[in-house]
Amino acid sequence: MIRHLIALAALAVFTLSAPFAYAQAPVETKPGFEPQVGQSGKDVIWVPTPLTLIDKMLEMAKLTPSDYLVDLGSGDGRTVIAAAKRGTRALGLEYNPDMVAVSEREAQKAGVTDKASFQRADIFVTDFTRATVVTMYLLPSLNMKLRPQLLDMKPGTRLVSHAFSMGDWEPDESAYSEDRRAMLWIVPAKVGGNWRVQIDQAGVQPSDASFKQTFQKIEGTMRVARDNHALFDARIRGEEVRFTVLENSNLRRDFVGRVEGDRMFGTVRTTGQGEAKFTATRK
Numbered sequence: 001m002i003r004h005l006i007a008l009a010a011l012a013v014f015t016l017s018a019p020f021a022y023a024q025a026p027v028e029t030k031p032g033f034e035p036q037v038g039q040s041g042k043d044v045i046w047v048p049t050p051l052t053l054i055d056k057m058l059e060m061a062k063l064t065p066s067d068y069l070v071d072l073g074s075g076d077g078r079t080v081i082a083a084a085k086r087g088t089r090a091l092g093l094e095y096n097p098d099m100v101a102v103s104e105r106e107a108q109k110a111g112v113t114d115k116a117s118f119q120r121a122d123i124f125v126t127d128f129t130r131a132t133v134v135t136m137y138l139l140p141s142l143n144m145k146l147r148p149q150l151l152d153m154k155p156g157t158r159l160v161s162h163a164f165s166m167g168d169w170e171p172d173e174s175a176y177s178e179d180r181r182a183m184l185w186i187v188p189a190k191v192g193g194n195w196r197v198q199i200d201q202a203g204v205q206p207s208d209a210s211f212k213q214t215f216q217k218i219e220g221t222m223r224v225a226r227d228n229h230a231l232f233d234a235r236i237r238g239e240e241v242r243f244t245v246l247e248n249s250n251l252r253r254d255f256v257g258r259v260e261g262d263r264m265f266g267t268v269r270t271t272g273q274g275e276a277k278f279t280a281t282r283k
Helices: 051-060 078-085 097-110 140-151
Strands: 068-072 089-094 116-120 133-136 158-162 173-177 180-186 193-199 207-214 217-224 227-237 240-248 251-260 263-270 274-282
Touching (some): 051 078, 051 173, 051 180, 068 078, 078 089, 078 097, 078 116, 089 097, 097 116, 193 263, 207 227, 217 240
Parallel strands (some): 068 133, 089 116
Antiparallel strands (some): 193 207, 207 217, 227 240, 251 263, 263 274
8 A cells, every 4th residue: 555654653534424624733854855665654664555556456456436545654545546537535644744744746647636635644543444445564563563543443344454464463365466465354343252052943042152263263152951062153243143063964044144233134044944143242
C-alpha cells in the first residue's frame, strides 16, 4: 500500500461521521519537496508499494464503494488514491507532513479529492477502528504492536498487508504480484467460551457447546444428552461460523451461522431430517 514511509507517529483522532474534519495545527512543509525511495522515516525508510500489487491488495479485500479504507503509513498516497478511483472513501494516515502534502497534491491531480483524504497522524494513537478495510506496509514489529487493536475491530473487517505478517495469526489468503506478497486477514468474531444451542426441530433438546478459539481457528465440543462430541471442520471467517457434530455413525449435523456479539444464529442440516434453524446464546 504504500505504507510507505513505513513511518508513523504522532497525532490525531478521526471519526467516521466526520473523518476528515478535525482541528489540526498547521504543519510547516518543505517547498519543492519530492519523495525519494529509501528516505528515512520515523520507524523505517520509505519504500513504495508497486501499483500492480496495490490493485491486487484491493481485489483481495473485495473493496467496494460502500467500504471505508484507512491506509496506515500512507506515504505518497498511492493506495488511498487507488481506492478513491474505485469510488471508495479512503483516508491515509502519515506522520511525515511533506508526504502528506505530496499525497494531497497527487489526489488533486487524480481528481479524487472528494473521496481521498490525508492526515498527519501517529497510527498508534489514532482511532481508525471504523474502517472496513485497513491496508499497510509496516515492519513485522509494527504489525504486532497494532495487532491487539486490529483484532478488536468489527468482525469482518479486512486487513491487507504488503510483505509482512502478523506473527502467529496466519493470513486467510495470500497472493503475489511482481514477486511481492500480499496477505489478507478477516477479523474474526469472538466465539470462545460456552454456548447454549437450540435447534428449531421437534424432539431436539437444547445442547451445550464449548469453543476454544485461536484467531480464526476454533475447536470444541457439543454435549448432547450425556455425551460430549468433538466438533469437526470448525472455522470462522469474519462473522460466519461453521462446524459439524457427529452424534453417532448415522447422525451428522452441519451448522452454518453468523455471530453477533453473544448471539449466534443460522441453519443446521441433519442427516435424514433436512434443514432447520438454530440459535445459540453465550453462557
